[in-house]
Amino acid sequence: MSQEPLPKLDLRLTQENLDDLYEHAPCGYCSCLPDGTLVKLNQTLLDWLGYTREELVANWCLQQLLTTGARMHYEMHCAPLLLLHGQVREMSYLLRRKDGSTLPVLLNATLLRDADKPLVVRVTLFDITERRKYEQELLRAKTQAEDQSVQLARANEQLVSQNEQLTRINADLDSFVYTASHDLKQPLHNMVGLFRELKRTATFHDPEAEQLVGMFDGALQQILDTIAGLTEVVQLQRMLEQVPVEAVPMLSFTEEIVRSLRERLPEDGATFDLDFSAVPTLRLTRPGLHSILFNLLSNALKYAAPGRPPHVQVRTAPADHNHVLLSVQDNGLGIDLERHGRDLFQLFRRFHPEVPGSGMGLYLVNRLVHQAGGRVEVASTVGEGTTFQILLPR
Structure with missing residues (x-):
């Protein structure tokens, strides 16, 4: 070579x-x-x-x-x-x-x-002038990082303390709500009994009396529904703390809820389209999942559009490697999200006053989903219907 x-x-x-x-x-x-x-x-x-x-x-x-x-x-x-x-x-x-x-x-x-x-x-x-500058810059960066680390540690301690305080406050509020609602039940039931007896025995000569009596009856019922809803929120929260997460078979579980709803809210021509083939089971507590589905499905029937049979689609699908999607879609009245989007999951918010309700269903749904580590997204068109998409961990 x-x-x-x-x-x-x-x-x-x-x-x-x-x-x-x-x-x-x-x-x-x-x-x-x-x-x-x-x-x-x-x-x-x-x-x-x-x-x-x-x-x-x-x-x-x-x-x-x-x-x-x-x-x-x-x-x-x-x-x-x-x-x-x-x-x-x-x-x-x-x-x-x-x-x-x-x-x-x-x-x-x-x-x-x-x-x-x-x-x-x-x-x-x-x-070594340049080397010394570099070393000093590294030292300044290290000192700054250490200072930031100390600040972050302090901020984290404050967040932990605030979180513990909020947890205690929430527990106290739940106990207060439960105690107050329990203590109010008996006097309210007494009022209902007295009012019914009054309607049975009293004679009203004022032509507007019948309307006033109806309004008072409705107000009493609204108070009872609100107290029942508050009690349900607290009781369900306490129950979920003790109930384990399990793989719930969606088809049989949802069919049981549909049968229950047909008995409570008989709607002529209501149809349910259930498809869980993509994700047959969800890992949640049974009471929590039952409350989520029951509230969404009952809302789909209660807020049905006049002259149109309710049609509800319930499906599961994989969202990504760590999450699944549960969707509930109806063809009902719909919600004006531009007006009510910020208040959608707030307690006692109602967007169709002509339909009886306590304004607690969506609040409870959102609270349960967040407690399970998920989130709720809503798409709705007034007069066409609403779709709730619930992202849950696998």
Whole structure:
């Protein structure tokens, strides 16, 4: 195998002036006696320091070129190491320039001996200004990161404390709601009984009395429905804390809810289209899933469009690797999301006053879905229907 001949060497490269190499090397050189007295410096080091050769040679010691801290370190640490081992490597010092500024350098030194007697110290100095800037920047970044870490830790402690406080407040509120609703039930039932007896025995001569009686009856029923709804929210919350999550077979589970709804809300011609072939089971607590589906399906029947048989589609589908989608779509009255979107899941919000209700169903659905680690999205067109899409963890 033939090889290309190498180019001829320019002989001028072998004729470099050694003195010039020493004087203008990219690093500083100096030689000093064992006590530090300077006997030789190259031009690079002189240029760095701003002194002339005459000012330093035989007049200054190496230690005098160092800052106070560096000088103490050199005399207490570096000089003894030189005597012991004959060399030191990569000592970081600050040199003092003639103008008072400082220059960060790395110092390497070798001690030459003559018959075991210290003769001269040869010193090489490397300018590490850019390295020092980089190190300082890293140190600032580290300090800033540590400060931010402390701030984040404090913020996290505050969030944990606030979360614990909110948990206690929610528990207290649930207990208060449960106790208040329980204590109000009996007096309200007494009022209902008394009112019914009043209607049975009393005679009203005012032509508007019948309307007023009906309004009062409706108000009483609304109060009873609200109390029942509040009690259901608290009882269901307490129940879910004790009931385990399980894989619920969707088809049989939903069919049972549909049968129950047909008995409670008989709607002529209502049809249900159930398709769970893509995801046959969902992992939730049975009471929680029952409440979610029961509220959405009963709303689909209650808010049916006049003159159009209710048609409800319930489906499951994979959303991504970690989530599944449960959708409930109806062809009912629909909701004006531009007007009511922000209040959709608020407690006691109702968007069709002509239809009886407590305004708690969607609040409960949203609360249960969030408790299960999911979220609810809604699409609706007034007069055409509403679709609830519930994203749940697998």
